Amino acid sequence: MPEPNRLLRAARERLPSPSVPGERASRADVADGVTRWLWETTRTRYPFDAHYVAKLERGVVRWPSAAYRAALRHVLGAADDAALGFATPTRSSGPAVPSSFSAWQADAVVEGAVITTEQDLVPTSRRSLLATAVVLVGSALATELTPFLWPVAAVAKPRQGASAFRAVELSSVEEFVRFLRRGRSISGSVARSVAVAQLDSHLRRLKAAPSGTAETRRAFRVSAELADIVATMAWDEAAHGAAQRYFKLAAQLAHVAGDGALAAVALASLARQCFDLDQPADGLEVVQLAQYATRRTASPRLRAVLATREAWAHAQLGDALAFRRSVRLAEDYFSEGFRDGDAATPSVRSLDEAELMGVIGARYRDLSRHDARHAAHAQDYIGRAIALRDPDRVRNRVFDLVGLARAHLITREPERAAELIGMALPDAAPWTSGRVGVKLRDFHREAGAFATVPAVRDVREVVAAKLAV
Structure with a gap:
């Protein structure tokens, strides 16, 4: 009983x-x-x-x-x-602690992660469990993330007979992570199921690894990167419940690994998802949690990343004063340059000048929804981003062009907007099923006010045909 x-x-x-x-x-x-x-x-x-x-x-x-x-x-x-x-099923008997704290400790994190990947690998479960997983908001989301502020419990001594990771195994998984990140930035064609399968295999190996060793911490870190990649893939597919679960998992795994920067970046991605779902207050709370947790350890470039996320929230909320303050901080932190360790952290290493300009410009466009006078700033920043973009960052350039076109709609320059979309469409094809398609649909909807302009009418017909709008 x-x-x-x-x-x-x-x-x-x-x-x-x-x-x-x-x-x-x-x-x-x-x-x-x-x-x-x-x-x-x-x-x-x-x-x-x-x-x-x-x-x-x-x-x-x-x-x-x-x-x-x-x-x-x-x-x-x-x-x-x-x-x-x-109480979590894996928690041993002993002094009672808040279960939300236990859920961020090593054994519980791995156990929960394996359950998540198991559900995601079974097709029926993907449809019924993860694809329709609830997106937590408000206090429910905050409660799940608050343990990020707490230290990881002291690890036990290595277990007798445990199978340790070998350096060659870890290097192989790390190379796979680099391959996935290159694939996402170039073609967007890497299947999420492949990444989930690799994560599941790695986690099962991690369950049997000794605790407290340098190799095990390295294994937790690479697990966090894999979870972050899977989360981004799910987000791109609009599977927001699954994406949120994996972003949280990435933060937990990085937290256990002792990599506060990687955990903060995972939370920054989760905040970005909140903005995508029009939950700016939740996104602001998440990014401020990441800022507070890394207040003593963050490099200037990580602070710049987090400041852009904070600016995003203020833009959606229409708080122009707070937005400009966050943008100034992001630019000031960025000007301090790279530090040791920045190259190892996704989002931080990719924040070059073009990315900074593009992000700020897109956020000015968000702010212009509250006050159209900000659209000119959006055009200026995004234009600078396009001029600075690495030609290999094709997907980013597509986002820039679509964002700039939408800014020109706000300033009532429909012909220029149509021209920019025409420039973006040839390169957009590989990603129209994901967020690029979402942004093109936004343009199609917003350009409806100018549907009688011939150039706009023509490009809207092309967009509609590509996206089955």
Whole structure:
């Protein structure tokens, strides 16, 4: 017989019933509160009912999903999962600690990562579990990420008989990571399933590795890079629940590896996803978490990356003063140049002058949605980015051209906008199923106001044919 979850039942019984004055909350009351909160925060209907609450109280289920835990904490007014009697299956007996803390420790991170990759590798599970996974927002997301501020627990001594990674194995996986990053930047054709399969294989190897060795820390780091790549692929496919899960996983793995810069970059990517989903307040909270956690260790170039993400949030929120302050910081940090270690961190090593100009220009375009006078700044920055771009960064140049075209729509220059889209389309074909396609659809929609202009009409027809709009 499972051990009853007395803490959860006590928390329910402390809650007044919203349906029967003077009574304690029933399981149905709790279920109603959970489903209502989940709908309000995620716009997703969940099959959470009184029968499931009963299973939780009987101890049949000891570790519900992250979304259910967040909702129950909210409804029952709990500070953390431990207050509701929830504990990860891998946690050993001993002094109670918040389960959100445990979830960021080495064994729990690997265990959760293997479960995620297992689900993603089975086609039916990919459709029903990860592809439709909930996107956490608000306090639910913040609660999941807060342990990034806490230190990793001291690791145990190497286990007897554990199979250590060999240097040649790690070098092979690191070369695969470099191949994936090159493939994403050049052709965008590397299958996500290949990356997930490699990550799954590496994680299973990591489960059997001794803890606390330099090789194991290196293995955690390369796992983090693989998870970040898979997250970006999922994001490109608009599988946002899966992408968020992998971005968080990348941050956890890097945290365990002791690489704060890589963990911060993973959180910066997660923040960028929030902006893509029009959740700027969440994105701002995530990037400020990364900034605070690395306040003593971040290089100037990492600070520049994080400042551009902060500017992104302020642009979407329409806060021009805060936006300009963040942009000035990004430019000042960038001017300090590279430091040791920057070349090892994705997003940091790729932040050259062209990328900085392009990012700032795109953010000025976001700000111009609140005040069209900022569109001229967007055009200036993106124009400089195009002039500076490495010819091999084709995908980035396509983003620049589409972003610049959209800025010219704001300043009511439709012919110039159509010309720029015409320049982008020949190179855009390999990526139209991903975010490039999303940006072209944005242009198609925004250019509808100028549909009677012949050049705009023609290019919109080409875009519509390519994207089946």
